[in-house]
Amino acid sequence: MRIAVVILNWNGILLLEKFLPSVIKFSLEATIYVADNASTDDSISYIKAFFPTVTIIKNNSNLGFASGYNEALKQVDADVYALVNSDIEVTQNWLQPILKTFENEPKTAIIQPKILDYKRKEYFEYAGAAGGFIDQYGYPFCRGRIFDTLEKDNGQYDDTREIFWASGACFFIRSSVYKALNGFDDDFFAHQEEIDLCWRAINIGYTIKYISASVVYHVGGATLQQGHPMKTYLNFRNSLLMLTKNLPKEKLFSILFGRMILDGIAGIQFLAQGKFKHFWAILKAHGAFYTLFSINYKKRYKFQQPTYYTVKSIVFFYFIRKINVFNDLFSTK
Structure with a gap:
């Protein structure tokens, strides 16, 4: 099963310097791409100079999260897309349990790993934590995070289970399902487009999973701070x-x-x-x-x-x- 790790970037050279090495080190099974949303910093020249094995995809303008990925993924040939924020630190063997699940469960379309806080590594991180849900009125929350309250990771969510939505910070999806759903909704630009995509996948009969055996650390708020x-x-x-x-x-x-x-x-x-x-x-x-x-x-x-x-x-x-x-x-x- 071919997997592509695709990192969306906009003026994120400092994040690439910090986190791209861990992605390369622990993603030997994957082809790695950086999809650049018309950065005005030195992101592209930096990648070319220090990480020549990474494939660069150039978008013509800052298309946001939704359209940025939609445009870039037209140029990616893989069975599974791993859409990863530029402020994510991955860990050893983070891909294996997810690929195994995709291989064994054809109705599982989307997966997210355990997402912990890079700044406080014993706590869950806001954007996804241990898997997302919504209430009747569409307000999102997570196992490990309700509104602004973050839980400490004491192993209470060390499991594999079905969830309602997976975090866009580290979002695995079958390319066939992504294409069948026409990807993210361009009208959203950024925020909650991953929940919308998961809901649409559920409406056509697929399931979404959380797998705690895969662990990543997320800085969060790298593009827009929580209070913006x-x-x-x-x-x-x-x-x-x-x-x-x-x-x-x-x-x-x-x-x-x-x-x-x-x-x-x-x-x-x-x-x-x-x-x-x-x-x-x-x-x-x-x-x-x-x-x-x-x-x-x-x-x-x-x-x-x-x-x-x-x-x-x-x-x-x-x-x-x-x-x-x-x-x-x-x-x-």
């Missing part, structure tokens, strides 16, 4: 677009209405905290959603799986019930 208003805008807008495309038809408008009320409450909280740029980002996200609604409604498949969420409201559990550990959700659900 643009991140707020993209997350709120893209989540609404994702719900429009993937919700079961009978639940679509009631869930969208409930979600927009919850977004409004979040906006009021931002106002109360003096975070006016984030409040404005939510307003802009909702405006963009209205503009893009009809386009994205037309993207719906003929069938949507009726069961998609793990808990009804992660907002309720976290902010009202004060539950911030994934495994504690199910003793009180």
